[in-house]
Amino acid sequence: xxxxxxxxxxxPLFEGSVKAMFLGGGELGKEMVIEAQRLGVETVVVDRYHNxxxxxxxxxxxxxxxxxxxxxxxxxxxxxxxxxxxxxxxLSTEALxxxxxxxxxxxxxxxxxxxxxxxFLMRRLAVEKAGVKTSRFAEANNLDELKDACEKVGYxxxxxxxxxxxxxxxxxxxxxxxxASAYENSRKLARGSGEExxxxxxxxxxxxxxxxxxxxxxxxxxxxxxxxxxxSGSHFHxxxxxxxxxxxxxxGFGSELHRAEDPPxxxxxxxxxxxxxxxxxxxxARVENEIYDVAxxxxxxxxxxxNSRKKGIFxxxxxxxxxxxxxxxEPSVYFNEASPRPHDTGMVTIVTQELSEMALHVRAxxxxxxxxxxxLTNGASHVxxxxxxxxxxxxxxxxxxxxxxxxxxxxxxxxLALPDRRMGLVIVPDDDVNEARSKACRVAHQLEAxxxxx
Ligand SMILES: Nc1ncnc2c1ncn2[C@@H]1O[C@H](COP(=O)(O)OP(=O)(O)OP(=O)(O)O)[C@@H](O)[C@H]1O
Ligand SMILES: [Mg+2]
Numbered sequence: 440x441x442x443x444x445x446x447x448x449x450x451p452l453f454e455g456s457v458k459a460m461f462l463g464g465g466e467l468g469k470e471m472v473i474e475a476q477r478l479g480v481e482t483v484v485v486d487r488y489h490n491x492x493x494x495x496x497x498x499x500x501x502x503x504x505x506x507x508x509x510x511x512x513x514x515x516x517x518x519x520x521x522x523x524x525x526x527x528x529x530l531s532t533e534a535l536x537x538x539x540x541x542x543x544x545x546x547x548x549x550x551x552x553x554x555x556x557x558x559f560l561m562r563r564l565a566v567e568k569a570g571v572k573t574s575r576f577a578e579a580n581n582l583d584e585l586k587d588a589c590e591k592v593g594y595x596x597x598x599x600x601x602x603x604x605x606x607x608x609x610x611x612x613x614x615x616x617x618x619a620s621a622y623e624n625s626r627k628l629a630r631g632s633g634e635e636x637x638x639x640x641x642x643x644x645x646x647x648x649x650x651x652x653x654x655x656x657x658x659x660x661x662x663x664x665x666x667x668x669x670x671s672g673s674h675f676h677x678x679x680x681x682x683x684x685x686x687x688x689x690x691g692f693g694s695e696l697h698r699a700e701d702p703p704x705x706x707x708x709x710x711x712x713x714x715x716x717x718x719x720x721x722x723x724a725r726v727e728n729e730i731y732d733v734a735x736x737x738x739x740x741x742x743x744x745x746n747s748r749k750k751g752i753f754x755x756x757x758x759x760x761x762x763x764x765x766x767x768x769e770p771s772v773y774f775n776e777a778s779p780r781p782h783d784t785g786m787v788t789i790v791t792q793e794l795s796e797m798a799l800h801v802r803a804x805x806x807x808x809x810x811x812x813x814x815l816t817n818g819a820s821h822v823x824x825x826x827x828x829x830x831x832x833x834x835x836x837x838x839x840x841x842x843x844x845x846x847x848x849x850x851x852x853x854x855l856a857l858p859d860r861r862m863g864l865v866i867v868p869d870d871d872v873n874e875a876r877s878k879a880c881r882v883a884h885q886l887e888a889x890x891x892x893x
Contacts, residue, residue: 475701
């Protein structure tokens with residue numbers, strides 16, 4: 440319900456408490472629950488499996504099928520939360536739309552959540568309303584249209600299912616012989632309607648950036664310093680803030696550091712021409728401003744909710760090309776997609792910012808002010824991935840890893856390990872981002888090797 444609490448915060452588990460219901464209880468949800476509980480908020484976590492990280496901390500939790508409209512609505516009626524906070528995409532957006540219609544406060548807004556799930560809607564909004572640059576693309580609604588779309592966009596290209604995430608249903612197509620299997624992959628692995636696909640031209644970027652935009656309840660927006668990352672597959676391995684440091688050797692896509700962090704599984708399609716070079720200060724500043732502009736324009740174009748302004752953190756995924764002055768190539772920033780919630784690459788802010796992206800999200804969704812976003816230190820994060828399937832793994836070598844100076848460790852506490860599943864994160868604060876990346880990479884890889892899977 441739209442809250443009547445005004446500026447009063449009640450006590451959890453008693454009448455008048457402020458209640459947040461999180462849909463999804465992974466590592467981002469866990470940090471959101473911690474931040475909400477610090478403010479005395481009553482927390483309820485809903486997920487599809489028992490005991491996800493956030494449910495281990497919440498006041499109450501439910502294990503249900505979140506794609507079921509009826510179940511989500513029934514839970515909302517039972518709990519009557521002040522805010523409903525989606526943490527994942529795989530849920531019934533229809534339930535969110537109807538709940539918002541009935542007066543519930545859905546974060547950031549039911550429509551924005553719906554758009555972020557749908558590559559067609561997101562692209563159209565980016566191009567037609569926000570007016571930002573994207574990769575060349577074409578839509579397809581069946582195999583014949585897919586063939587035409589691939590020919591039109593050119594090779595190599597990405598074929599992505601209209602509704603999917605985490606790389607599921609996406610295929611790199613090198614020539615027309617790859618179209619049929621890309622079509623099958625999208626149909627089998629995508630969520631929702633796998634017949635519909637988007638074809639995108641490859642952008643040979645120097646690095647990727649997540650721009651975390653905070654939309655305040657009063658309509659203002661604030662920006663975090665851009666978070667840089669590179670990935671060889673579809674999952675993030677390492678992220679750092681700020682995205683480039685003038686005067687320190689650039690380590691972008693295909694660099695030595697990138698290959699150490701995330702060893703490529705096949706041949707890399709390109710490597711950044713800036714690797715090892717210093718990015719001039721003016722160029723870094725110019726690109727940073729462009730990043731802010733693109734992200735603000737996209738977030739500004741997302742619809743508000745029926746009851747209030749859209750609010751919370753948005754993670755805008757951008758591809759950054761630094762250009763080449765000698766060759767007359769201007770730098771450019773492409774919009775890829777956006778999460779209407781904190782972003783996995785943004786977890787580095789747990790250490791680098793005074794208020795992490797999760798703390799910022801919680802403040803904004805409760806209508807609380809954030810006068811200023813402060814970066815306290817530069818730093819980097821690196822994921823700890825499981826290698827195989829196992830129940831309740833044990834982490835060896837933890838004490839040894841923490842004996843390193845300036846090393847922060849998050850173990851998420853996921854009950855089930857799966858190949859490449861993210862189990863934890865190492866975050867290292869350091870003025871020199873490359874040093875932070877190297878250390879986080881070394882320590883995380885040590886911890887990965889120490890996981891006991893019996
Ligand atoms: N057009 C493109 N050009 C170059 N690289 C791309 C392109 N599209 C996707 N990628 C690469 O693949 C990654 C995943 O793509 P995308 O963000 O579209 O998919 P996703 O399934 O939503 O992944 P996630 O849920 O991890 O964000 C990107 O971060 C980027 O590294
Ligand atoms: Mg993405």
